[in-house]
Amino acid sequence: MAFRTARNLAYFSNYIRNYSTNGPLVNVTVNEKSGFATATLQRPSVNSLNLELLTEISHTLQQLEKNKCRGLILTSASNKVFSAGLDLFELHKPNADKIKQMWSTLQEVWIKLYGSSYPTVAVVNGHAPAGGCMLALSCEYRVMLNNFIIGLNEAQIGFSAPMWLIDGMRNTIGSRQAEFALTAGTLFKTEEALKIGLVDEVAQSKEEAIEKAEKFLNKFAKIPPHARSMTKAALRGANIQALVRNKDEEVRSYVDFVTDSQFQDSLGEFIELNLKQKLSK
Numbered sequence: 001m002a003f004r005t006a007r008n009l010a011y012f013s014n015y016i017r018n019y020s021t022n023g024p025l026v027n028v029t030v031n032e033k034s035g036f037a038t039a040t041l042q043r044p045s046v047n048s049l050n051l052e053l054l055t056e057i058s059h060t061l062q063q064l065e066k067n068k069c070r071g072l073i074l075t076s077a078s079n080k081v082f083s084a085g086l087d088l089f090e091l092h093k094p095n096a097d098k099i100k101q102m103w104s105t106l107q108e109v110w111i112k113l114y115g116s117s118y119p120t121v122a123v124v125n126g127h128a129p130a131g132g133c134m135l136a137l138s139c140e141y142r143v144m145l146n147n148f149i150i151g152l153n154e155a156q157i158g159f160s161a162p163m164w165l166i167d168g169m170r171n172t173i174g175s176r177q178a179e180f181a182l183t184a185g186t187l188f189k190t191e192e193a194l195k196i197g198l199v200d201e202v203a204q205s206k207e208e209a210i211e212k213a214e215k216f217l218n219k220f221a222k223i224p225p226h227a228r229s230m231t232k233a234a235l236r237g238a239n240i241q242a243l244v245r246n247k248d249e250e251v252r253s254y255v256d257f258v259t260d261s262q263f264q265d266s267l268g269e270f271i272e273l274n275l276k277q278k279l280s281k
């Protein structure tokens with residue numbers, strides 16, 4: 001049964017309503033004509049990825065897969081920030097159990113989005129540092145609005161991106177550009193990102209970006225879905241399998257790393273320097 005039928009649509013809306021306690025952090029709409037879903041991240045103010053938002057993204061992706069979604073557009077309700085990446089306040093002086101769940105859910109999101117059977121586009125309508133860039137990279141195509149930044153700035157914050165994300169970056173911009181970008185933790189302006197292939201198209205407005213995203217998704221209208229998804233799995237499968245194999249080990253080392261006092265001190269400094277306002281509240 002296709003996801004676009006009214007029955008499935010109603011089921012999905014109910015599911016999202018029931019799932020969220022404080023209102024959905026991800027708003028999902030489906031265009032009945034095209035069957036394309038739009039998932040809009042709406043955790044104020046910058047869609048920073050805490051456990052609740054990551055869990056909702058993960059459940060949304062699961063439902064889309066189950067309902068044979070025909071294509072996904074991932075975007076943000078904010079007109080300034082696509083996603084600010086991991087919620088740094090949740091990583092500061094953390095509860096180890098929560099951090100463990102957070103990392104494991106982040107891995108799930110990558111597995112489900114990077115490995116989705118349906119085609120995916122990120123409409124990057126705001127800044128997308130670190131985890132924000134990760135979400136965009138897990139999609140097959142990126143349309144970005146002007147005057148924002150995108151990139152994996154982990155090295156600037158004092159750590160390295162995990163292998164699966166490095167591999168995703170390499171797959172998108174090639175080994176040489178990935179090495180330059182990752183070792184310096186570069187955040188690219190929209191036009192620079194276009195030049196190195198980190199984004200595929202630039203748009204002047206969100207409406208134009210959605211049109212471009214739909215045009216990309218429509219390219220697959222005449223391709224048998226199973227042939228498309230088998231080909232995608234062949235191209236992306238090794239990345240997913242390597243992550244699945246190392247999942248638990250990676251969670252363990254991530255928790256050790258984040259709870260270490262040295263990292264906590266430098267994260268405290270980063271927050272103080274970059275997110276001062278909130279810290280002083």
Ligand SMILES: CCCCC/C=C\C/C=C\CC/C=C/CC(=O)SCCNC(=O)CCNC(=O)[C@H](O)C(C)(C)COP(=O)(O)OP(=O)(O)OC[C@H]1O[C@@H](n2cnc3c(N)ncnc32)[C@H](O)[C@@H]1OP(=O)(O)O
Nearest residue numbers: 046048084085086087088127129130131161162275277278
């Ligand atoms: C720490 C990592 C542990 C080790 C992990 C190891 C491997 C992980 C590798 C890969 C997996 C993917 C994960 C990557 C890691 C991350 O994502 S770390 C997060 C990195 N994020 C950033 O560096 C972004 C920091 N923020 C900014 O640069 C700017 O805020 C912005 C996004 C460019 C927006 O700028 P703008 O001027 O519009 O807004 P403000 O700066 O005024 O911010 C508004 C508001 O939002 C709060 N805020 C911003 N970013 C975050 C955040 N990441 N977490 C929580 N809160 C954030 C800010 O404090 C303001 O709050 P207010 O004062 O209350 O309004």
